[in-house]
Amino acid sequence: MTVLIALGGNAMTAPDGSARPGDQMAAITIAAEPIADIVAAGTRVVLTHGNGPQVGNLLVKNEIAASVVPPVPLDWCGAQTQGTIGVLLMNALDAALRRRGVETRTAVLVSRTVVSAADGRFAEPTKPIGRYLPADAAADLIAHGQSWQDFGERGWRRVVASPEPSECLEAAPAAALLAAGFVVVCSGGGGVPVVRDPDGTLRGVEAVIDKDLTAAVLARQLGADTMVIATDVDAVVQDFGLPSARPVGEIPVARMRALAAAQDFAPGSMGPKVEAACRFAEAGGRAVITSLHRIGDALAGTAGTVVVP
């Protein structure tokens, strides 16, 4: 069985969302344990991960140091986080597997995701990223061509395009590494976004891709049996905040679609997770939304929201 696990922010940042180096290392060390259990049980595992707070930090460094060191584009920041989070994941998983007497090792691919240059989201950026700034500082950056949005009392924040992922270019090397027996980390942060020019040439583009939507594409390309979206809640909650609130267990994708249409799942959070799960189930796979420490139970069918074809 091949399982793709998409690790959310809580697997690599402190509970308050901060991403100091020590926070990242501590969170990933904890996250490695349930993953190592699954690998030790004989499952083929592909990992992908978020990178929001990490990219946020890199953008702030770019901004503050811009008069001394040339800033790098947003897509480069994503590539940078694939390197740092990748090394932490390899070190932590290797250690957790060694403690279990398992020989399997982890390999991390720097990886790109194709998006369309014609994607309408490039014209209307909506994904907030980086720190809040006062209006006058934001105005300066708007004058330099960036999009910033007023978030009221907290200040202004940069918004960037979050286009639809269409293809994970590194699915082929990921499949080769899986076949050779490695745990594979691929498409971190949703993948580094690239567009294909008419002559076939690939070119980086400033955007961030939702990591769960990319996970659904990668899981399908790799023929994974199950995709697990690991987050900070045990299951999707129907009627959240109402007296009728209850967790969603195993559910056919058509019913999940109807539920999503009726409920108000948060656009930057549970919304894309449910969307990604539905897409993967519609492609014939089993999609699980659960918390990191319940992954094993969810694979055994005793926890989580499980969207089935």
Added chain:
Amino acid sequence: MTVLIALGGNAMTAPDGSARPGDQMAAITIAAEPIADIVAAGTRVVLTHGNGPQVGNLLVKNEIAASVVPPVPLDWCGAQTQGTIGVLLMNALDAALRRRGVETRTAVLVSRTVVSAADGRFAEPTKPIGRYLPADAAADLIAHGQSWQDFGERGWRRVVASPEPSECLEAAPAAALLAAGFVVVCSGGGGVPVVRDPDGTLRGVEAVIDKDLTAAVLARQLGADTMVIATDVDAVVQDFGLPSARPVGEIPVARMRALAAAQDFAPGSMGPKVEAACRFAEAGGRAVITSLHRIGDALAGTAGTVVVP
């Protein structure tokens, strides 16, 4: 035939050494051409690359933004450059191969190199990195535990440890990807340095590893036939700067060792290249030092310094 090519700074920075995003992209686009020719000729290619100016820029950003965003350790900066340079190499090589009608694609591994915690170089850092600062600014950073050195008129510069590489941990996934037909990028910037704790756990450590010395280790681990150190001169020059100056052609490793003992090869530059070439030849391989655009000729035996067993 398997060839490992170690790309020097000139393959990914402007001629003046600057590493603005556009400089990096332009240099890598040019570097991809001779590499694509070699791949098109049917040779299995492994690439590794330097990252000095790129890491230098990241260190400066760390420093300038330190009061707002937590700085990341030096080894994380190396991991970050594996991501950015890796994406540029994939995009450029994919395009160059497509133009030649070649189906081969490139895969980039985030990769670590084992060094010894007992390496004496940790106690006496010698590798200059990052920007020059005035004495008072350097004194501040020395007070924070960093090593800085007086370089006279240009100012003070941080010096870090450059320990001996002993093992490329990602040689196994690199071999799997090569066997599956990919051009593989591995151990960029000499690899992210890790030390092995007594219980076997791996842990990142602040250092930079000479990329040519790592290349020799990786080439040996992969059983490469030839290692090419691609730099900005066509060959090693004996008696450099004297009337008797002449390029070194094919040379047995014992004679190259004798020459290196007699000559004054620059410690941060040609010195480690010659050392790496000798080590690989002593392990039974053929080691070439030449310029990027002469790689093809050097493999055919008509250019470059070729150190043979």
